[in-house]
Amino acid sequence: MQRQTPQRVAIESAFASAGRPLGPQEILDAAREHVPSLNLATVYRTLKRMVEDHAIHPVALPGEPARYELQSAAEHHHHHFRCRRCDAVFDLEGCVEGLKKLLPRGFRMTGHDIVLFGFCDTCGAQA
Amino acid sequence: MQRQTPQRVAIESAFASAGRPLGPQEILDAAREHVPSLNLATVYRTLKRMVEDHAIHPVALPGEPARYELQSAAEHHHHHFRCRRCDAVFDLEGCVEGLKKLLPRGFRMTGHDIVLFGFCDTCGAQA
DNA sequence: CTAGTTGCAAAGCATTTGCCTGTGG
DNA sequence: CCACAGGCAAATGCTTTGCAACTAG
Numbered sequence: 457m458q459r460q461t462p463q464r465v466a467i468e469s470a471f472a473s474a475g476r477p478l479g480p481q482e483i484l485d486a487a488r489e490h491v492p493s494l495n496l497a498t499v500y501r502t503l504k505r506m507v508e509d510h511a512i513h514p515v516a517l518p519g520e521p522a523r524y525e526l527q528s529a530a531e532h533h534h535h536h537f538r539c540r541r542c543d544a545v546f547d548l549e550g551c552v553e554g555l556k557k558l559l560p561r562g563f564r565m566t567g568h569d570i571v572l573f574g575f576c577d578t579c580g581a582q583a
Numbered sequence: 584m585q586r587q588t589p590q591r592v593a594i595e596s597a598f599a600s601a602g603r604p605l606g607p608q609e610i611l612d613a614a615r616e617h618v619p620s621l622n623l624a625t626v627y628r629t630l631k632r633m634v635e636d637h638a639i640h641p642v643a644l645p646g647e648p649a650r651y652e653l654q655s656a657a658e659h660h661h662h663h664f665r666c667r668r669c670d671a672v673f674d675l676e677g678c679v680e681g682l683k684k685l686l687p688r689g690f691r692m693t694g695h696d697i698v699l700f701g702f703c704d705t706c707g708a709q710a
Numbered sequence: 711c712t713a714g715t716t717g718c719a720a721a722g723c724a725t726t727t728g729c730c731t732g733t734g735g
Numbered sequence: 736c737c738a739c740a741g742g743c744a745a746a747t748g749c750t751t752t753g754c755a756a757c758t759a760g
Contacts, residue, residue: 459734459740480725495742500725502740516646518696521724537690548685555699558675562704563664569645571696572682577689586714586759607750622717627750629715648749 458509466490467502468511477515477523477536477545517545517571535570541579548572585636593617594629595638604642604650604663604672644672644698662697668706675699 458464466487471478474486484499503524506512515523517538523545537546548570555568574580585591597613598605605613611626630651633639640657642650644665650672664673682695701707 461734461740463741493742496724497726497743498741501727504726514646518645518698519641519643519649522646535685537686537692540693546687546690548687550685552679552681552685554679555697558662558677558679558697558699559664559701560673560675560704562707563673563701564707565664565699565701566667567700569696569698569700570682570685571645572685572692573694573696574686574690574692577687580689580691588715588759590716620717623749624718624751625716628752631751 458505462491463487463494463498464502466494467499467506471512471524471526476547477525479521479523483524515545516569535572537572537574537576539576539579540573541575541582544576546576585632589618590614590621590625591629593621594626594633598639598651598653603674604652606648606650610651642672662699664699664701664703666703666706667700668702668709671703673703 466489467483469490470483470486474482478486480496480499480503483503484494484496487499488494503512507514507524510527512524513527515525515536517523517536525547533551535548535551537548538544539546552570556565559565593614593616594610596617597610601609601613607623607626607630610630611621611623614626615621630639634641634651637654639651640654642652642663644650644663647665652674656674660678662675662678664675665671666673679697683692686692
């Protein structure tokens with residue numbers, strides 16, 4: 457099925473030590489510390505496979521390239537917060553009620569995304 | 584400042600008759616009915632100018648290219664719905680309560696985005 | 711007239727794919 | 736062994752830009 461290659465190990469450990477959603481270039485930079493020859497195309501191919509295998513989950517924020525996080529973080533329904541100052545993305549627990557009341561007549565809802573923007577604890581304290 | 588060219592008129596009327604957020608290609612298709620020679624590069628250039636002039640407002644959905652809607656539509660707070668079948672985006676009226684309770688301690692919220700996914704009235708009826 | 715616009719083609723970016731070499735099991 | 740994985744480069748797809756011709760005011 458899946459081979460245990462140094463490249464894949466390096467990419468997986470990048471996720472494990474980050475603890476937050478990462479983009480392809482961030483992953484490449486982190487994983488190259490273990491496997492300097494790692495190629496960006498390999499990162500994309502590996503990400504694709506990991507998504508298919510449900511090892512990671514894509515995190516798409518409005519107007520930004522896709523990021524990915526470990527599936528374990530995505531196993532329960534959650535949303536995201538992006539800091540306007542440091543641009544980091546954080547997971548949020550919980551959800552809200554009453555989304556269905558926004559639907560126009562005849563529309564059916566199968567899912568939703570919520571993204572909050574603002575300042576994280578670190579950046580809020582500095583401001 | 585701004586010239587009154589047939590291209591720009593065609594693009595503006597495309598927004599006026601659509602009543603929903605449009606992407607560059609959708610705008611090109613619609614505006615070509617009035618100005619067949621219209622070029623996609625001109626659409627991008629015109630969109631950029633219109634955003635700078637606050638005539639239109641960008642609508643960024645997770646993982647998708649930007650769409651635009653008339654500024655008048657954006658003057659009151661609203662959110663969006665994307666149909667999983669026809670990929671069209673619609674404006675939603677209203678909002679929800681209780682977003683602040685999702686915030687971790689120390690985080691401050693300055694804004695939010697909500698996107699609902701599902702099937703619009705037309706596509707839901709066909710399914 | 712003439713500065714702002716347009717169409718076309720080429721350039722940029724991020725992401726994907728083809729192809730051939732390398733290697734995990 | 737040898738099918739899958741990786742490296743490299745070319746190919747995409749979307750958006751931007753350079754440039755010469757065009758036109759609104």
